[in-house]
Amino acid sequence: MSVERGGWRVRALKLWIPLGAFMVFTLFPFYWMAVTSIKPNSELYNRKIMPMIVYHPTLKHYVDLLTETNFLVWTWNTFLVAVVSTAISLVFGTMLAYPLARMKFAGSALISFAVAATYLVPQPLLFIPLADIINQLHLGDTLTSVMLTYPTLLVPFCAWLLMGYFRSVPVELEDAARIDGATRLQTIFKVFLPLCVPGFISAGIFAFTLSQNEFLYALIFLTQTDVRTVPVGAIAELVKGDVFYWGQLMAAALLGSVPVAVIYSFFVEHYVAGLTAGAVKQ
Amino acid sequence: MTNIIQAASRRDILKISALTAVGGILGASRAGAAPKQMTMMHESSFIPAYDAYFKNTIAPAYEKATGIKIVYETVSVGSIQTRDTTVAETGTGPEMAQMAFNWPFLFDQKLVDVTDIAKIIGDKAGGWHANAAEAVVVNGKWKAIPFGNIGQLMNYRMDWFDEVGVKSFPETWAELLEAGIKLKKNGHPFGFELGHGFGDNHGWLYPLLWSFGAREVDKDGKTVAIDSAETAKAIDFCREFFQKTMFEDVLGWTDVSNNKAFLSEQISCTNNAESILYVAKRDFPDIGKVTGQAQNPKGPTGERFHMLNPWTHGIFTHTPDVQAAKDFMVWLMDPKQVAGWYDVADSYYGPFLHAYDDASFWHKEPRNLPYRDSMANSHLPGWPAPISRPQSESVAKYVVVDMFAKACAGKSTKEVIADASAQLKQIFKNA
Numbered sequence: 001m002s003v004e005r006g007g008w009r010v011r012a013l014k015l016w017i018p019l020g021a022f023m024v025f026t027l028f029p030f031y032w033m034a035v036t037s038i039k040p041n042s043e044l045y046n047r048k049i050m051p052m053i054v055y056h057p058t059l060k061h062y063v064d065l066l067t068e069t070n071f072l073v074w075t076w077n078t079f080l081v082a083v084v085s086t087a088i089s090l091v092f093g094t095m096l097a098y099p100l101a102r103m104k105f106a107g108s109a110l111i112s113f114a115v116a117a118t119y120l121v122p123q124p125l126l127f128i129p130l131a132d133i134i135n136q137l138h139l140g141d142t143l144t145s146v147m148l149t150y151p152t153l154l155v156p157f158c159a160w161l162l163m164g165y166f167r168s169v170p171v172e173l174e175d176a177a178r179i180d181g182a183t184r185l186q187t188i189f190k191v192f193l194p195l196c197v198p199g200f201i202s203a204g205i206f207a208f209t210l211s212q213n214e215f216l217y218a219l220i221f222l223t224q225t226d227v228r229t230v231p232v233g234a235i236a237e238l239v240k241g242d243v244f245y246w247g248q249l250m251a252a253a254l255l256g257s258v259p260v261a262v263i264y265s266f267f268v269e270h271y272v273a274g275l276t277a278g279a280v281k282q
Numbered sequence: 283m284t285n286i287i288q289a290a291s292r293r294d295i296l297k298i299s300a301l302t303a304v305g306g307i308l309g310a311s312r313a314g315a316a317p318k319q320m321t322m323m324h325e326s327s328f329i330p331a332y333d334a335y336f337k338n339t340i341a342p343a344y345e346k347a348t349g350i351k352i353v354y355e356t357v358s359v360g361s362i363q364t365r366d367t368t369v370a371e372t373g374t375g376p377e378m379a380q381m382a383f384n385w386p387f388l389f390d391q392k393l394v395d396v397t398d399i400a401k402i403i404g405d406k407a408g409g410w411h412a413n414a415a416e417a418v419v420v421n422g423k424w425k426a427i428p429f430g431n432i433g434q435l436m437n438y439r440m441d442w443f444d445e446v447g448v449k450s451f452p453e454t455w456a457e458l459l460e461a462g463i464k465l466k467k468n469g470h471p472f473g474f475e476l477g478h479g480f481g482d483n484h485g486w487l488y489p490l491l492w493s494f495g496a497r498e499v500d501k502d503g504k505t506v507a508i509d510s511a512e513t514a515k516a517i518d519f520c521r522e523f524f525q526k527t528m529f530e531d532v533l534g535w536t537d538v539s540n541n542k543a544f545l546s547e548q549i550s551c552t553n554n555a556e557s558i559l560y561v562a563k564r565d566f567p568d569i570g571k572v573t574g575q576a577q578n579p580k581g582p583t584g585e586r587f588h589m590l591n592p593w594t595h596g597i598f599t600h601t602p603d604v605q606a607a608k609d610f611m612v613w614l615m616d617p618k619q620v621a622g623w624y625d626v627a628d629s630y631y632g633p634f635l636h637a638y639d640d641a642s643f644w645h646k647e648p649r650n651l652p653y654r655d656s657m658a659n660s661h662l663p664g665w666p667a668p669i670s671r672p673q674s675e676s677v678a679k680y681v682v683v684d685m686f687a688k689a690c691a692g693k694s695t696k697e698v699i700a701d702a703s704a705q706l707k708q709i710f711k712n713a
Contacts, residue, residue: 041565045546127364128371135374220368223323223355223375236358240328242482242537243557 030254037061037251044246061247062255065238070225071252074233077222079259081143081229082211085150089207090200092151093158098188100159101166102174112163119156123216126152131220145221146229150211157210158203165199166192201267209260230256317603319351320610321376322595323365326356328557331626340619344610352610360480373600377607381594383677384662384669386418386425393425394597399608400424403615408636411657417592417669426594427611430624430631431660433653434485434589436579437544437558438551441572442470451576455493455519458551458579462527465550472527473549476687479536483683485589486553486578488663491516491682493581498682498706503667504713506706508685509699515582517689517698524690533687545569553578555591556630556650577652590660593631632657672710681705 006014031052036044038057043049065071099105100112130149139145169192177187218232225233234252238245327333333356341352355376357365366385369375370392386393400418404410414428438451446464462472475482491498496512499505524532531539540552545566552558556575563570580586595614597607614620617637624633625643629650633641634657644654663682664673676682685702689695 045542045566047546047548128368131368132372132374135372140375216364219357219361219364223357223365225356232358236326236356236361239358239360240326240330241557242479242541242555243328243561244538244542 030257033250033254033257037247037254039247041247061245061251065248065251065255069237069248070228070233071230071255073226074228074230075256075259077143077227078212078229078231078256081146081150082208082259084147085154085211086204086207088147089151089154089158090204092155093162093203094193094200096155096159097162097166098192101163102171115156115159115163119153119160123153127216127220130217134221140221141224141227143222143227146214146217149217149221150214153214154207154210158207161203161206162196162199165196165203169195205264205267208263212256212260316348316350317606318349319353320378320601320603320607321353321355323355323357323362323369323376323379325362325380325382325593326358327627327630329560329627329630332623332630335623335626340614340623343619344613347613348609350606350610369598373598375600376598377601378595378597378611380429381426381596382592384417384674386594386596387420387669388671388674389596390420390425392599394599394601394604394607395423395425396427396597396608396611397424399612400427402612403427404635407615407617407638411634411636413590413657413660414592414634416590416662416665418594420669426596427615428634429593429595429615430627430633431657432481432555432591432593432630433632433656433660434481434489434553434555434591435652435656436551436576437554438574438576439470439569439572440574442468442550443574451574452579455490455523455579455581459519459523459527462523462551466527470550471529471548472523472551473532473535473540473543474524474528474551474553475535475537475540476524476533476683476690477535477539478680478683479539481589481591482535482537482540482552482554483680484663484677485591487520487683487686488589488661488665489578489587490520490581490686492587492661492665493578493583493585494519495581495583497666498664498676499667499673499710501666503664503670503673504710506703506710508682508706509703513699514695517686517695520686521689521695533691544573556628556653559647559649560628560630573649575649575652577656586659588656588660590662590665592634592662629653670713672713675709676706679705679709681709 035052035054038059038061039054040056040058040060043055049055096115100108100115130152134140134145134149139148173195174187174192177191178184182190212229213231214229215231215235218229222228222232225237228236230252234249234256238249238252322336324333324336333354336354341354345351353376362380362382363385365375366379366381366389369379370389373392381389400410410428415424418424418426418428436451442465443449443451443461446461446468448461448464452458452461465471474486476487477483488498491513494512494516496510496516497507500507535543540549540554541558541561543549544552544554544558545562547569559570559573559575562573578586578588595611597604597611601607615635620633621638621641624631624638624641627643628646629641629643632653638644639654644651662669662673663677664670667673681702685698688701689698
């Protein structure tokens with residue numbers, strides 16, 4: 001019996017209860033962040049009261065976060081860095097993925113493997129040589145330093161993701177365009193790339209999220225408080241010794257996750273629509 | 283204090299320069315004009331006034347006196363070693379940085395020899411504590427200037443101890459166990475970190491090991507000495523202490539966990555820096571009133587120990603004007619300047635200079651005095667061996683912490699000693 005045909009009991013059992021459980025599971029961290037961020041310290045450290053409920057809500061942690069730290073500046077820095085490094089990575093990732101997915105040439109398999117291997121190189125092995133380069137270019141303490149270094153992680157990631165997507169687009173569509181007289185570039189820009197928008201959106205969302213959350217390079221290259229990103233700024237200024245400013249940390253984490261949540265919710269329709277669009281003539 | 287600082291004039295700086303330069307003991311000489319700016323990198327302190335004092339009082343005073351701007355760059359806890367490593371390895375970035383534990387040894391080749399100014403600073407402030415050199419002297423040379431020790435001592439609830447008839451903090455581990463059994467029965471267990479944090483675990487387990495007469499490595503720094511009857515006794519005690527006074531969560535605790543547990547009145551005793559009392563007085567005054575601090579208990583040997591947790595200041599070799607950095611360091615550590623910095627931190631950073639043994643900041647809060655007194659028997663992990671790279675590896679791999687933790691989690695004493703011994707032999711094989 002399908003969910004659509006069943007009565008409310010079937011719908012509840014097969015749809016709403018699992019969906020509700022899944023929602024509780026996924027949204028619980030946000031709920032926890034939210035309640036922690038509006039609890040006064042006396043409640044945060046009180047084990048005798050129910051921890052899931054806020055008895056005396058306060059915005060003090062938000063006020064402190066916004067007035068005593070450069071949180072808004074960090075948020076803007078994070079957004080700017082994520083947008084620019086994602087854009088750079090998508091462009092270079094596409095340039096890398098297309099020939100590997102579509103063209104046959106000697107060594108393509110080896111290059112594909114090298115792309116994956118590059119992505120797997122751990123950051124702790126790379127940060128010292130990259131710091132040397134950044135210092136030689138006198139880019140320390142500038143957002144440019146992370147805009148240029150994040151693509152070292154993101155380009156292989158985007159290329160690998162896009163290669164898979166590019167291979168799923170029927171090659172016959174490109175062949176048809178070539179038969180109709182289009183050049184290779186015209187085929188790429190007018191036929192192939194528009195079909196790959198869902199792939200770009202998913203790669204872009206993942207790359208944006210990775211940039212937003214990146215910690216090590218931002219820690220190394222951005223030392224002044226006014227150029228920091230949210231992950232580094234929050235940790236640097238809200239974790240002091242073995243004393244954690246939990247309320248402000250949770251407020252920062254919650255506010256910091258808003259841009260990603262907005263972008264996900266904004267693009268989700270395009271993403272889903274894009275999955276079915278393109279290959280069929282309207 | 284600002285007035286005192288302003289009293290340090292350009293003339294003072296010139297005097298310091300002349301003193302060190304004429305003495306002919308400097309590793310480098312000034313190549314040209316004085317730098318316009320230098321940077322001191324520091325871990326951000328949990329005491330906001332401490333960082334603010336440097337930025338708002340010390341740095342402006344030095345700029346006024348010399349024209350050299352001192353940038354105070356703060357780095358979060360847990361990140362300072364990464365930053366220090368990057369700066370040392372790339373040879374660019376801040377001229378001076380705060381170090382911890384045995385990092386002056388780890389960054390030896392990248393740090394300027396500051397033996398000369400260490401002597402000047404020491405002579406001016408009553409001389410150095412004996413163990414100040416333990417963390418900074420590498421091959422006979424001072425590679426950093428000791429600043430302060432963040433002591434790891436016992437923090438306990440005086441009112442709850444009192445309830446079970448314990449009027450003052452127990453003198454020995456055995457007495458502490460006895461008190462802990464009563465307190466746990468009363469619903470107030472102990473909570474000592476046995477997880478992979480950065481300090482509160484080593485902070486009580488090394489002293490426990492030492493006070494039972496056991497050693498990780500011999501004095502020569504090569505011979506692994508962990509497999510001994512004393513170690514076995516320390517482990518057996520630790521297991522009993524864990525089972526009878528604590529709860530299982532402590533096996534996964536990090537440094538923040540015991541602070542939170544103490545301030546939420548979950549535990550009655552732990553091993554920590556002064557931060558618990560500081561935050562309690564600020565945010566939880568009722569708990570602050572009944573929080574006591576005491577030195578670690580004595581073991582069967584009759585000795586008590588503490589972990590040395592030193593903050594030191596080093597000058598990187600890439601510094602363009604080493605002399606300027608040394609001048610600043612001498613000026614900073616002059617009691618006219620540094621006393622105010624220690625003072626705003628309420629004795630959290632215990633000075634390594636005897637001039638401060640009876641400083642007024644120790645008496646602002648008498649409960650902090652045990653931290654001062656603990657200096658005499660504080661040592662770095664690995665003591666009595668000299669600081670070394672294998673020792674760092676042992677700490678980084680939590681060999682001693684895991685030895686105790688695994689025993690508490692159920693493994694036999696023989697098994698955990700064999701594991702630790704094998705690990706240490708591997709680590710120290712090329713020492």
